[in-house]
Amino acid sequence: MIPLPLARIAEITSGALAGMADPRAVVRGPVVTDSRAVEPGSLFVAIKGDRVDGHDFAAQAVAAGAVAVLASRPVDAPAVIVGDTVAAMTVLATAVCAALPATTVIGLTGSAGKTTTKDLLARLTARIGPTVATAGSFNNEIGHPLTVLRAGEDTRYLVLELGARSAGHITHLTRVAPPRIGVVLNVGTAHLGVFGGKEEIARAKGELVEALPADGVAVLNADDPLVAAMAGRTGARVTWYGRSEGVTVRAENVTVDERGRASFTLRTPSGAAPVALRLYGEHAVENALAAAAAAYELGLPVATIAEELSEAEPRSRWRMEVTDRADGVTVINDAYNANPDSMRAAFGALDALAGDRRRFAVVAALRELGDESVALNEGLGRLAGEAGLAGLFVVGPDADPVLAGARAAVGAAVPAVPVSHGAALHGPPGEPPGRLSPVAAFGEAPETGGAGPAATRVSHAADAAQASAELSALLAPGDVVLVKGPRAAGLEHVAAALLGGDRR
Incomplete structure (x- = not known):
């Protein structure tokens, strides 16, 4: 994080210093919401949840080395008091990101494969410069600003996984950290009940490409029609990836070994190179292609991209x-x-x-x-x-x-399925209109x-x-x-x- 004195944090968040907080004390990070993750120089954000109230751990956090607590009520510790700690943390993250003009923000979304693709892309960008990426699947209104606040003056790439639980969610996240490159993987049936249909999911995912500047790049899956249609929703240049002939970054000659790991030829306009994934499942090919297409736009040679993809191991737990x-x-x-x-x-x-x-x-x-x-x-x-x-x-x-x-x-x-399920089992004859x-x-x-x-x-x-x-x-x-x-x-x-x- 950019070092910031408490007085500046209070100014950014419209907060008030309390609990004998020293306005000159400097927060150097990390910003955390779990008191157990506090390190010397941290800012502890107290969030009141359904079962646990972070304010109850304020003194413990400061004892562990936190400079102060971002709180919504007085606590027994130096604090910056704000009306809403999550909103204040978001404002702080927005200000930090704006103060990093040399950092390229890459946003990534999709119904499936976001975390794997993010892990691959972070590995690739790290070959070019210091990279901060979303930890695990911290892709919501809390995890997103926490990730942004990990960026410092030396951060060259900020790789952010963006989740969408409702319309407007991705738009909100892109305002915190405006992306220059946006990657959309696919539109599937995850959260179908929340959105009401795949078209609505596509509208929400497409908010990422709408947030791109005119000199940005939209990296889109040519093999998914709903993703491909997003090209009309952005003024940014479009780079296509997939398995289709003629796509900018594509996979050719895909094979799968006895352990379920795919190999293919990675083809780009500047050449081709062999890739042998250590990730399991043929679906990992699409994840690798998305990461490769974004890395290609950043100028990585195709041989380097293929080498990194071939060496990548699963990084996030419980995924294949x-x-x-x-x-x-x-x-x-x-x-x-x-x-x-x-x-x-x-x-x-x-x-x-x-x-x-x-x-x-x-x-x-x-x-x-x-x-x-x-x-x-x-x-x-x-x-x-x-x-x-x-x-x-x-x-x-x-x-x-x-x-x-x-x-x-x-x-x-x-x-028989109990009536409480609210619907009959699907069958071709007399199927209700609109049922998937x-x-x-x-x-x-x-x-x-x-x-x-x-x-x-x-x-x-x-x-x-x-x-x-x-x-x-x-x-x-x-x-x-x-x-x-x-x-x-x-x-x-x-x-x-x-x-x-x-x-x-």
């Missing part, structure tokens, strides 16, 4: 982490989050990695799908039921549509090399602990397990249990 146990059981921990698009990609990765080995999956009902929830969760069940699994465990509440879809796919009796079919969301199930669908055992588990116990009793050396579900389901605990407490 593949671990082999001593007995040969392979656990794919992709439990950070899930939506229909990422579920299909995960099952494709499972198929490629498992080959003719016995395979299992642990999933949970997808959330935030609105009126399409039953149909899309039934589609998830069908996808899993047709994936050649020896066993499928559906964890947690609202599992009925997933179980119904899976049992239908394997030829078992399909129980499971096939439209998930496509055809991947061809499988394991046991046929009829061999699949479909089970419901109340929680992660039950799923872990029952699955552990079934596993044999050489089996492969996919663990994938929405973040709230806590399925990372299943992976941890299967690996003996090793969360990797």
Whole structure:
């Protein structure tokens, strides 16, 4: 962070110094919202949540080295008192970013793959100059300014992942740190229930390219029609990436090895180079291309881009982490989050990695799908039921549509879905207008090399602990397990249990 005296922080945030705060005391960073993360020179931002009030930890934060507390009420510590601490932190981040004219801001959004792409791009920009990037998925109204406030006078690149939970959200984030390069990955069905449809999701994601200056660059996925249409919403120059012929940055001759890792030729206007990804799943090709296209715009040679992409390991936890146990059981921990698009990609990765080995999956009902929830969760069940699994465990509440879809796919009796779900199971005859079919969301199930669908055992588990116990009793050396579900389901605990407490 740019060193700032408390008097200047109070001026920027329209705050008042209190608690014997020294106006000349300098905050050098980091700015944190967790008192346990305080370092000497920090500014601790006290946020009142539903269960924890950061103000209660103000004295602890200062004792750990914080210069002061950004608070909304008096605390037993030096403080800058403001009306709203999150709003004040955002104003502070906006001012810090404006004071860094030599820093290039790169914004990135999409329905799936944001964090992986951000990690790849941050690795690439670090080859050119000091880089600050979003930690994990800190892409909301709290995590975004916290990331911006990590930037200092030596920061050359600020790589920011932008999430959208409603219309106008990305616009708000881009005002904090105006991007010069904007990368849009895809428009899928994540948060479909919040937005109401894919077109509305596209409108929200497209706010990123609308924020670009005329001399900026929009990096767009040519293979996604809703993303491609965003070219008409920006005055910035457009660079295309994808697998289509003639695209500026594209992948040619894609192959996938026995571990589910893709290799391809990276083709750019300045030449080509081979890429062999260490990331799992063919869907990682699109993430790599997006990062490569942005790096190409920054002037990185294609050989350097290919080298960095080929050396990159998964950086953010619980995203396609593949671990082999001593007995040969392979656990794919992709439990950070899930939506229909990422579920299909995960099952494709499972198929490629498992080959003719016995395979299992642990999933949970997808959330935030609105009126399409039953149909899309039934589609998830069908996808899993047709994936050649020896066993499928559906964890947690609202599992009925997933179980119904899976049992239908394997030829078992399909129980009725309770009326409380608010909709009938999807079926072609008489389908309600506007309903997104499971096939439209998930496509055809991947061809499988394991046991046929009829061999699949479909089970419901109340929680992660039950799923872990029952699955552990079934596993044999050489089996492969996919663990994938929405973040709230806590399925990372299943992976941890299967690996003996090793969360990797």
